[in-house]
Amino acid sequence: MAYFKINQELIDPEKAALLKDICPFSAISSENGRLEISAACKMCKLCIKKGPQGVIELVEDEEITLNKDEWRGIAVFTEHNKGEIHNVTLELIGKARELALVTGHPVYALMLGSDIKEAAAKLLHYGADKVFVYDYPELADFKIDLYTNAFSDFINKVKPSSIMVGATNLGRTLAPRVAARQRTGLTADCTRLEMKENSDLVQIRPAFGGNIMAQIVTPKHRPQFCTVRYKVFSTPAPLEHFNGELVLLELLPEQLQSVYEILSIEEKPREVDISEAEIIVAAGRGLKSKDDVALIEELAKLLGGVSACTRPLVENGWFDPKRQIGLSGRTVKPKLIITVGISGSVQFVAGMRNSDCIIAINEAENAPIFDVAHYGICGDLNEIIPQLLEMIRGEQEHGL
Amino acid sequence: MDIIVCIKQVPGTTNVEVDPLTGVLIRDGVESKLNPYDLFALELAMQLNAADGGQTSVISMGPPQAGAVVREAIFMGAVGGKVVSDRRFAGADVLATSYTLSQGLRKMADFDLLICGKQTTDGDTGQVGAEIAEFLGLPHIGNVLAVEEIKNREIVVKVNLDSSIVRQKLPLPCLICTDGDINTPRLPSYRRKKEFNEASLVFISLEDFDDKDESHYGLSGSPTQVERIFPPEKNQEKQMFHGSGTELAANVYALLHEQKFVD
Ligand SMILES: Cc1cc2nc3c(=O)[nH]c(=O)nc-3n(C[C@H](O)[C@H](O)[C@H](O)COP(=O)(O)OP(=O)(O)OC[C@H]3O[C@@H](n4cnc5c(N)ncnc54)[C@H](O)[C@@H]3O)c2cc1C
Ligand SMILES: Cc1cc2nc3c(=O)[nH]c(=O)nc-3n(C[C@H](O)[C@H](O)[C@H](O)COP(=O)(O)OP(=O)(O)OC[C@H]3O[C@@H](n4cnc5c(N)ncnc54)[C@H](O)[C@@H]3O)c2cc1C
Ligand code: SF4
Numbered sequence: 001m002a003y004f005k006i007n008q009e010l011i012d013p014e015k016a017a018l019l020k021d022i023c024p025f026s027a028i029s030s031e032n033g034r035l036e037i038s039a040a041c042k043m044c045k046l047c048i049k050k051g052p053q054g055v056i057e058l059v060e061d062e063e064i065t066l067n068k069d070e071w072r073g074i075a076v077f078t079e080h081n082k083g084e085i086h087n088v089t090l091e092l093i094g095k096a097r098e099l100a101l102v103t104g105h106p107v108y109a110l111m112l113g114s115d116i117k118e119a120a121a122k123l124l125h126y127g128a129d130k131v132f133v134y135d136y137p138e139l140a141d142f143k144i145d146l147y148t149n150a151f152s153d154f155i156n157k158v159k160p161s162s163i164m165v166g167a168t169n170l171g172r173t174l175a176p177r178v179a180a181r182q183r184t185g186l187t188a189d190c191t192r193l194e195m196k197e198n199s200d201l202v203q204i205r206p207a208f209g210g211n212i213m214a215q216i217v218t219p220k221h222r223p224q225f226c227t228v229r230y231k232v233f234s235t236p237a238p239l240e241h242f243n244g245e246l247v248l249l250e251l252l253p254e255q256l257q258s259v260y261e262i263l264s265i266e267e268k269p270r271e272v273d274i275s276e277a278e279i280i281v282a283a284g285r286g287l288k289s290k291d292d293v294a295l296i297e298e299l300a301k302l303l304g305g306v307s308a309c310t311r312p313l314v315e316n317g318w319f320d321p322k323r324q325i326g327l328s329g330r331t332v333k334p335k336l337i338i339t340v341g342i343s344g345s346v347q348f349v350a351g352m353r354n355s356d357c358i359i360a361i362n363e364a365e366n367a368p369i370f371d372v373a374h375y376g377i378c379g380d381l382n383e384i385i386p387q388l389l390e391m392i393r394g395e396q397e398h399g400l
Numbered sequence: 401m402d403i404i405v406c407i408k409q410v411p412g413t414t415n416v417e418v419d420p421l422t423g424v425l426i427r428d429g430v431e432s433k434l435n436p437y438d439l440f441a442l443e444l445a446m447q448l449n450a451a452d453g454g455q456t457s458v459i460s461m462g463p464p465q466a467g468a469v470v471r472e473a474i475f476m477g478a479v480g481g482k483v484v485s486d487r488r489f490a491g492a493d494v495l496a497t498s499y500t501l502s503q504g505l506r507k508m509a510d511f512d513l514l515i516c517g518k519q520t521t522d523g524d525t526g527q528v529g530a531e532i533a534e535f536l537g538l539p540h541i542g543n544v545l546a547v548e549e550i551k552n553r554e555i556v557v558k559v560n561l562d563s564s565i566v567r568q569k570l571p572l573p574c575l576i577c578t579d580g581d582i583n584t585p586r587l588p589s590y591r592r593k594k595e596f597n598e599a600s601l602v603f604i605s606l607e608d609f610d611d612k613d614e615s616h617y618g619l620s621g622s623p624t625q626v627e628r629i630f631p632p633e634k635n636q637e638k639q640m641f642h643g644s645g646t647e648l649a650a651n652v653y654a655l656l657h658e659q660k661f662v663d
Contacts, residue, residue, distance in 0.1 A: 003619065004490065025411075026432075027463065027490065036487060038463035042523075043491030043619050044626050081563055142561065145539060168562045173542035173577075176494065176527035180534035185623030186494060188525035206632065207524050208411075214629045221623035259539050263556065263567040279661065303661055336661055338652075346632065353632075359655060361648075375655055376640040383645025384652065391653045392662050 005057045006035050015052045022050050068161070068199050071222040074100050075160035076128070077151070077175075078111040079168055082140075083119035087235060088166035092228060093126045094236030095193060096164065102195040108132060108160055112150050114140035117246065124244040126236055132158060132247050138256040141265065142170055144177060149255040151178045157249060160223050162201045164193075167227040179225045185218040187226040191354075201226070210327055210350035231275055231333035232354060272306055274323055275330045279305025279337075282325055282352070285312045286341015286362065286381055293318050295385050296340060302392045308332070310348050326351035341381050344369025361385075401454035401550060401572075403445040404511045406501060406532070407438040407473055407481075409466040410522045434469040437517035439585035441578045444547065445515050446477045446586065452550055455479045459508065461489065461501055470601050475588030480600035482508060488606050491619030494523075498531030500617055503609040505536065513555070514538070514575040529577040540575040541568065545582055 016030040027041035035055075037047075047056045074096040079086040089109070096107045106129040111120045114137045123131045134150045151174065155163070165171040167189050179186035191213075192204035201224040203216045218224040274280060281300040283293065293307075300307040309319040311326060325332055327347040337355045342348060344360070344367055352358070353372050360373035363380050370376040377384065412431040445456040458473040458481035460466045470481035484504040492500060505514070514536075516529030526542075533540030543560040548567065550556075559566045560579045606612055615621060641651045656662045 003488075026465075037490050038487060039461060039485050039489035039492070039618075040463040040465075041490035041618075042626065043493075043622070044629055086562075142566075144541065148534075169543045170561055172526055173530060173540075176530035177534050177540070179527075180495060180498060180531035183495065183623075186525075186527055187624055188494075188527055202627075207629075208522055209524070210632065212629050213632055215627045216624050217627055218623050219625065259571050260541075261569040263569055265567075266565045268563055268565060303656070336656075336659070349632075357659060359652060361652070370638060370640065373638050376638055377648050377652055378640060378642050379645060379648040384649045387646055387649035388652050391649060392656075 003059055004037055004041075005059045006037065007055055007057065008034055010052070010055045011035050015055060019047055019051045019055065022046050066220055066222060068222065071159050071161040071199070073106045073108045073158065073160040074162045074164070075108040075110055075154075075158070075223075077163065077165040077171065078109050078120070078123065078131075079166045079171060080111070080113065080116070080119060083113065083116050085119060085122060086166060086168065086230070088168065088228070088230040089123070090126050090235050091231070091233040092164045092166065093123065093128055095228075095233045096162075097127045097236065099162070099193060099195040099201070102197060103161075103199050105161060105199065106130060108158065110151065110154050112139045112147055114138075117248075120246055124242050124246070125238040127239055127242060127244070129244045130247050131244065132249050134249055134251060136251065136256060138258065141262045142174075143258045143260045143262070144173060145260060146256060146258050147174055148177045148181060150249075150251060152181050153251060153255065154249060155182055155223055161199045162195075162224045163226070165225070165227045167229040171227055175225060175227050182223065182225075184221040184223055184225055185216075187216045187218070190226045190228050191232055193226070193228070200224070206350060210346040229331050231331050234333075271322060273330075274306055274308045274325065275332050277306045277308075277332065278335045279303050280308050280325075280332060280334045280352075280355075281305060281338045281340065282308040282310070282342060283313060283319075283340050284310040284342030284348075287313070287318075288382070290318055292382075292385075295389065298389055299338070299385065299392075302389065303336070305334070305336070310342055310345075339369055339373075340385065342369055343367050344372060401448055401452045401512045402510065403448060403454065403456045403513045403515060404505065404508060405438065405441050405445050405456060405458045405473070405478070406514065406516045406528070407442070407458050407460045407469055408435045408517075408520050409433070409460065409462050409469045410435045410520050432465065432468065434472050435517060435520045435522075437519055437521070437578070437580070439517075440580070440582050441515040441517045442473055442476055442478070443583045443585040444578055445513075447583070448513070448547060448550070449477075454512070457481055457508065457511075459484065459501060459504055461485070461492075461497060461504065464603065467601055467603070471596065472588055474596060474600055475592045476586055477589070477592065480602070482602045482604055484604055486605040486617070488614050489618045491622060492617065493622035493624040494525055494527045494531055495623055496617055496619075496621035498528050499535055499621060501528070502532050502535035503611055504604060505532070506610060507604060507608055512572045514573070516575065516577045518543070518578055518580055526577075529575060533575040536575070538574050539570045540577070541570060542577040543579040544576045545579050547576075 076092040109128040109131045165175040187203040194202040283296040360369040361377040461484040519526035546558045548556040
């Protein structure tokens, strides 16, 4: 096991104060000259790295031996609605293929459901080397106990090294249950993944509302488990030639006994989903009146896209909450996003930073949105937008 | 119906920044608060008590200061609470946190229902509830919008799945995680504050658990390790445009034309 060793004899009030300052989680306290680390500690190790040398040490006195070679493959959990595969699954298979280049591991997909073999075969087109299928009528609807049983059964039989699950509501409910059953780690909402040659998965995720990024590893456990939000990675193109195979796996009757009873399923109405949009014009508090919203909507329409907004414009009732981009709204990854009068708060940026092309219009030279934009347009939106609309409509010369 | 709600103390603000040179977190204000998502879980528990009787207690794992959030929950209407606190819990990830809480929950009086919040504002994983349920061998369900009925030791809940709203029934005892803002949490009551009895707040540590093996807790019991934390990166290849409104409009038009967004 590993633990902190505090060398109390090296501590003076000044060092104690410094350490207390360094710890971002207020986990360090001192009483009567003795330093204590409390349960608030998040093991960021800053006290060791940035604190006075030698005062706090990390002692690891027992190595858990893990044979990493026994665990092979990068597996993706397939999210689907009656065989209709959610795009996040394809995005993850694309990423898995990229990661597999480093280790030469195979790419797997796992699919649970009823009457899904045909749908499962589609995953082969995206480069899965094997698609493992549990096809039972009992798995038709998402029942957490049965899905956990099947998922665990797959891990025990196939022993994949890494597993990725889409961070949908279903994925977020299922993945931790399976991770706990396997007594392994689970990193939530990764935005970047890298593979080491020894098959360790480097998982990078935002925390504290997107204000900081954390790099997380699971070096002594397999499988390494993570969830990834929809639209973080790109959809791969289907392959012309592929030679993966479908593998049917079986469960015991007792693994198919559920305590959950589904009473009704009501499909949510399909509305404009900004997270699906390829072109977005997003408005922020730089808009001075509700009339300006019409300009944004017209621009979006002329470009064949949809309008979206920051949170304040939902709060003041100018936009529907479903149009909000950001941490407490939707994540988008369009080909083009034009932000108009948006400052670029971390919470907003967390929802759109992966967009292919970002054009930001803001009158303040130092607006943080310009740090993420590919093209920064520093000027007054009230002058730019009306003229831009005229140019697109062909009513004004555009100097080309 | 006796209910236990899991609550966490989080930093008072998420406005933290990382100094790019030293990697040290810069926080404005160090005060802590009750995780806002747990307020909805607490409110749901109180409403269920009001409808069906029974009482609510809370549990929180954290440093001794976490007593403050347990007190707050008691002022809102909980009858009492436990703080699970021990130096040896330091560095716990989700797995170790959930295991620790499951051990603590085994030391509490029998309950019919456990309620967790959707996520926290610091660690922000939304995973602790499901893992506690697994460790306790209980059924669980996430994204609960409403509890519709409790009858014959069974609970009917309305769940927010991605493309549908699902109503399902599961047996008690079980664990549910509330969805986002599903209700309006009540404020702490002044009267309950005045009547507060220190005995309703209890601290427990590793010594009180059934499993006293230190290697199952804190850093040793945590498969994930935070290797480093750093500020979100900035885009280096940006191009800036300045000028009159007409010039800038023409610049945007040119960009859109170049990339074939307009003909
Ligand atoms: C927990 C939490 C979650 C949150 N989640 C979200 C979220 O999901 N999404 C979200 O958007 N926000 C979210 N917020 C709010 C967020 O912190 C910001 O307050 C918000 O994003 C700011 O919106 P804005 O850019 O429209 O407004 P402001 O920050 O007020 O920016 C307006 C900008 O317009 C510019 N401007 C003004 N006039 C003009 C003009 N005439 N021409 C050009 N530019 C002009 C200004 O220079 C300024 O930069 C969250 C906050 C918290 C605490
Ligand atoms: C920057 C950063 C990133 C991290 N990323 C990960 C990661 O990806 N994976 C990982 O395993 N660990 C991670 N950790 C560690 C993780 O934050 C802590 O282990 C924490 O205990 C996990 O809880 P959470 O805050 O994510 O809670 P959540 O899972 O978001 O909380 C859900 C609900 O569980 C209950 N709950 C949570 N914590 C407690 C508690 N202490 N006491 C009582 N009830 C509680 C509450 O009802 C809460 O609403 C990270 C830590 C940091 C600092
Ligand atoms: S490791 Fe990080 S959280 Fe833990 S005591 Fe040191 S500085 Fe604080």
